[in-house]
Amino acid sequence: MTTPTVLFVCVHNAGRSQMAAGFLSHLAGDAIEVLSAGSQPGNAVNPVAVEAMAEVGIDIAGAQPKVLTTDAVQASDVVVTMGCGDECPYFPGKRYEDWVLEDPAGQDITVVRRVRDEIRARVESLIASLDPQEGTP
Template sequence: MTKPTVLFVCVHNAGRSQMAAGYLQHLAGDRVEVLSAGSRPGTSVNPVAVAAMAEEGIDIAGAQPKVLTEDAVRESDVVITMGCGDECPYFPGKRYEDWVLDDPAGQGLDVVRRVRDEIRARVEALIGELAPDPQRDR
């Protein structure tokens, strides 16, 4: 079985998609290939999102927002959009999900923590579907 590739997409690739990518990489390790991008990427990752993830022991400070490309969608098995679903290219045979989450842009740490925690729960469920931990099944 080949490892699945998951692409997280939000408008600026500065908050939600970066937190989701950080969680998936941290929790699934090398069992999943993780990509993230934005339909209109910002210039840097939201510092409040960086702080919220640091509280979880996950460093996303070095991440850079990237532009969404057709190639990224094409090479992904699962495409998860967060507020930009209409701007994401559609390719048959891909699994698409739209996660409705508040945008952390301009929000304080309390709001971003709530968004972060919701993202973690969704990422954990996604891992359970795509790449369960073989150590847990023993």
């Protein structure tokens, strides 16, 4: 049984993709390998995203934005993009999902909470579609 790998990608890897990775790690545990990256990674994770995730008991304060690499895409079974446009490499045979989500950069906590809650719902659906018990993407 192989563990599926999910890669979350947004431009700065500082908000949406970090929240999604935090939820997937928290909800799926070791059943799914979680990666996140950005096409133009920022210097740090958005502090308002960190605060919003802490409100639901998930600590992403130690996360660091990472640059998107071809290797990360090739290693993944599912690539979830969140507004990185055409900068995400495409490989035939990979499952791609594009989540259209408001960018939390520069937004207040009320907006970031709404984005966080939408991400959680999408991550829960993603987990169900991967069926970690079976180990098949």
